[in-house]
Amino acid sequence: MxxxxxxxxxxxxxxxxxxxxxxxxxxxxxxxxxxxxxxxxxxxxxxxxxxxxxxxxxxxxxxxxxxxxxxxxxxxxxxxxxxxxxxxxxxxxxxxxxxxxxxxxxLLINHPLDCPVCDQAGECDLQDLGYNHGKEGTRYEFKRRTFHKVDLGDYIQLHMTRCIMCFRCVFTADQLTEKREHGILDRGDHAQIATFIEKNLHNEFIGNVIDVCPVGALTDKTFRFKNRVWFTKPVDAHRNCTNPKCCGEAQLWMRGDEVFRVTARKDEWGEVKEASNGKTGWICNTCRFETKKVSDWTIEGPSVINRHSVISQGHYVGVTKPAETFTAVMKGRNPKLLMDIHDESEVNKSNVELSKLDRPAHSTDFK
Amino acid sequence: MSKKLLLKKAHVENIRLYDVYRREGGYRSVEKALKTMNPESIVEEVKKSGLRGRGGAGFPAGMKWSFIAKPEGVPRHLVVNADESEPGTFKDRYLMEFLPHLLLEGMIVSSFALGSNVSYIYIRGEYAWITDILEQAIDEAKANGWLGKNILGSGFDCEIYVQRGAGAYICGEETALIESLEGKRGNPRIKPPFPAVQGLWKRPTVVNNVETIAAVVPIINDGGDEYAKIGIGKSTGTKLISACGNINKPGVYEIDMTISVEEFIYSDEWCGGIANGKKLKACIPGGSSVPILPANLLLKTAKGETRLMNYESLADGGFATGSMMGSGGFIVLDEDQCIVKNTYTLARFYRHESCGQCSPCREGTGWMEKILWSIESGKGKKSDIDLLWDIQRKIEGNTICPLGDAAAWPVAAAIRHFRDEFDWHVDNPQESQIRNFGLAHYADEIHIPVIA
Missing domain, CATH: 3.10.20.740 (Ubiquitin-like (UB roll))
Known part of the structure; x- marks a missing residue:
């Protein structure tokens, strides 16, 4: 070569x-x-x-x-x-x-800006884009375009009002599934993603259209309104999926011991990562929608979230613990306290351990 | 009298039929090309003629032909763009209706030059009856040995098929046309790759306008040099102009691009002046997408020269004070026409025809239409005019295909030249609903700076 x-x-x-x-x-x-x-x-x-x-x-x-x-x-x-x-x-x-x-x-003039009730909020590409490049307020003074919500089967809901016509879901269905049943109807600003005539999408890999959607137009019905993404903690997990085309490697979004949602693993650009077998890590509908018990999965550990969205705030890469400034400034010595506030104030009796009392504390315990 | 090449025989009775067309000297160019010339020399002849694409952009046809990739073993295609949907343009319709064999003759020669054994005519869906005319002509040509296997014993095979569109303006854009011809949704492709490399079914393809292909016939008959002698400078040959609007004689005219705009509008040989004795206010000289010009800038350029009906002169002054030849849809507006309403109508058209693929055009065209409607209906604000300007600026040049530009230019030109009228609509919301702004100063002599 x-x-x-x-x-x-x-x-x-x-x-x-x-x-x-x-x-x-x-x-x-x-x-x-x-x-x-x-x-x-x-x-x-x-x-x-x-x-x-x-x-x-x-x-x-x-x-x-x-x-x-x-x-x-x-x-x-x-x-x-x-x-x-x-x-x-x-x-x-x-x-x-x-x-x-x-x-x-x-992109924003016809977007409903219903982020407070949108499941995508917090991991939405349009939200990030709006924060980085948008203006305060709008110059658009007309009624925004709206569509009816459509259920595409038991698992996916299509909310065209939020759609920005990226065509990703159409490509996904074309390239991942056997038979694409949705596409674009009409043209111009009334173009819409739709099945003709309203059909359910059944294919076993169709759930991936939710992952590729940059906005909240395609949402997971098993997760709708259950939680905000920034309250859930993503962990990497895998299971032995019986579907030969599915890699079985996913990300669980958990709160406590409850698995709220399952998605494919994503890289720093918000795209589905490569799985360990070298293929793109698309996951099947069974893994995504029907396997929501912790016992179904082998948890590998917390996911590395390296993104700009709010979900990365808190406990993931990008946040470093501040150094101990006191000791650094004092060159390793501990600060010398001028007085102990408890000794000086005489509020507490030093010989009474409040937590050890077998009754409610009384004013006499303090003075 | 201007020289006629394409429409010379248009008024012969039954020229639509093969026998009459052949008797009047038809298909001579095919004989000449297939018997005495090779593909390279035909391309060379078209290059020499200086023929420019008649669909709107004015790209040299010979140059386009020489770009076509010729990979071994891959078929090539010629596609004739008959999806003439630009408001104000109806020249191809006339040509195909009356002289279908002229188009076929040009196609056979061009197919031979490009090595296309299967050529297509993509015709707009609304021209339903022309499809029948063309198919009848194809049958006649085939019966007389001008199409099919081994034409005139030259070993060249050629078939022509007519494909009807489904009524989308966007399918006149060459890559959207190819998508549509392949049976898909007519969304323009992202270039590169250009159709000359990967067009129809990923094969090298040339897409040309009907008039361009028809013009190949006189070029082969008389020679490229002879054709290049007609016209001025880089505007060679003859051009069909479809004139409409407030004129006495609307119709399709063939001009040799040497006459002035003034002569074209007022001479009895052409448009015959403004109808009902009104005054000229404005004109869109090349189909709805090109910038509109007020009367004073239409007849004279900013330098004070007489404006001629050709590519260079109409574009003189750039978009600041000029316009474009476009596809030859000459729309004349008299003093009773409202520019705001006219612009709104165009904006509505582009909003309806945007394919919805890329964001600036999809969202911007709808927004412009809404603002224009509120100005037109007396609900506009002063800031709306600047907003319109800003929107068109952000659409232009930022889209996949030229439809975004085509939607932005008319709005930009209307605001540039007719801002007074927009202001008047905003300042007099009630009066604007019952009265027209009128001619105002739009036909006044323009001040020409003295150049030392």
Whole structure:
């Protein structure tokens, strides 16, 4: 085999070398941090996805080493492959920031913003995007577009009002299941994800559309309104799934000993991780919806949540315990206390241990 | 009298039928091409002619043809875009209705040049009766040996099929057209790969407008150099213009791109002046997506030169003071027309026709329509006009296909040139419902800065 050709790309003045054929977005993901454009519709595990939401637009200020002309328009970084010597501007380009703010505004004008009652809140890509690029208030003064809620079978509910038309669920159903039964009806701003005519989605892998949905348009009916995601603790777990296509490796969202929901494991970009067998870790409906007892699973340990959402706050990677400043400032010596407040105040009698009393404490016990 | 190439024989009785068409000199170019030329020399001839795509963008046709990839063992296709849905454009309809064999003749020559053994005509669904005309013409051509196996003993096989669309404007965009032709939802593809590399069924494909393909016939008959002599500069050959609106003689005209806009509107040979003795207020010179121009900028460029009916002159001054040739849908508005209402109508069209794939166009077109409706119905605010400007700016250039641009340009141009009228609507909500803003100063002489 011949050696892989590496292309040198400069994104926001940071140089990175990636194999030929890599997209700008994936090159930027190798750098990570703020340099990575947000992606609402692109999903690296789904072939053909991307290019639609336009949040990942970047400016190509130099096409390549051979042809240094800049690209005339902003390009969708998720679908544009790198060239050797390409120079890309993401957050360093005011044009990109302006266009991205515009796209976020467009995505939000018809979004219901019902985050307080939405199950996706806390792990929602649109919420993150809105916090990063949105404005306070809206300039949209008309009635927002609404749809009826639709039950797609026993497990999935479709709430089109929240949908941003990323097409991920359509690609998922196309590529994961035998027969896709849902798609896009109508066009323009009244386009909708739907089954024709209202049908149930039965396929054993269809539950994965919930995982790929960037917003709360497709929700798990076994979890609806049961809990907020930030109150549950994610743990990695596995079980021997009898379905040969299912990897059996999942993430349980627990509170106490109760398993509230089961999802596939996700990486730092919110996409389904690779399973230990090297395949993408999609899970089957049985694992996702019907196996909700702790005894069904072998728990491996707490999940590493490396994301910007509120679910990562508290006890996961990203939060470090502050150092002991006192001892550091005092160069290892303990602080010398000038007086013991209990000795001085004479509030407590030092010879009475309040917790040992076999009756309620009385004022006489204090003085 | 301007020279006619395409419509020269359009008025011969029964030219629609093969026998008459052949008697009038039809299919000569096929004979010439298949017997005396090879594919490369045809492409060369089209390049020499300077023929530009007649669908709207004006990309040189010969250049497009030379880009087609030629991988070994992969079939190539020619697709004729007859999905003429732009409001104001109806030239292809006329051409196909009256001269279906001219299109077929051009297609056979072009298919030979591109090596396409199966070529398609993608026609808009609303042109239902034209499908029948074309299919009848194909049957006649086949019966007379112009289509099928081994045409004229040259060893070249060619079949032509007509495919009807289902009534979506977006399917006129070449990649959406290809998707639709493949039987899928007509969503534009993300480019690259371009159709010349991966088009129909992932095979190299050229998509051309009906008029472009028809123009190949005179180019082969008379030679590319002869064709290039017609017209001015890079606007070579003749162009069909479909004129409509408040004019005395609406219809399809063939012009050689040397006449001025003023002559085209007022001369009796063409549009015959503004109807009912009214005054010219504005004009959309190239189909609904191109920027609208007020009368003063339409007849003269910002430099004070006379504006001519060709690609360069109509685009003179960029979008600040110019427009585009587009697809040749010449829409004339007289002093009684309301620009706000006109813009609203266009915005409603684009909102309805947006495919819904990418966010700026899907959400932005609907938003613009709603704002324009509130201004038009007397409920607008001053800030709405700036908001409209901001929305169109954020749509333009940020979408997958040019529909976003096409939706943004008319709104931008209307605000740029007719802001007074928008302001008047906002300031006089009640009066604007019963009276028209009128001609105002839009036909006044423009001040031309003296250049030393």
């Amino acid at each position: 011949s050696e892989q050709i590496l292309h040198k790309v400069i994104i926001d003045n940071i140089t990175v070398e990636v194999p030929a054929g890599t997209t700008i977005l994936n090159a930027a993901r190798q750098i990570g941090g703020d340099v990575t454009p947000p992606a609402m519709c692109y999903y690296s595990k789904l072939e053909g996805s991307g290019g639609k939401c336009r949040t990942c637009l970047v400016e190509v200020s130099k096409g390549s080493e051979k042809d240094p002309r800049p690209m005339p328009k902003l390009v969708a970084s998720c679908r544009t492959t790198v060239m050797d010597g390409m120079e890309v501007k993401n957050i360093t380009s005011p044009k990109v920031i302006d266009a991205r703010n515009g796209v976020v505004e467009f």
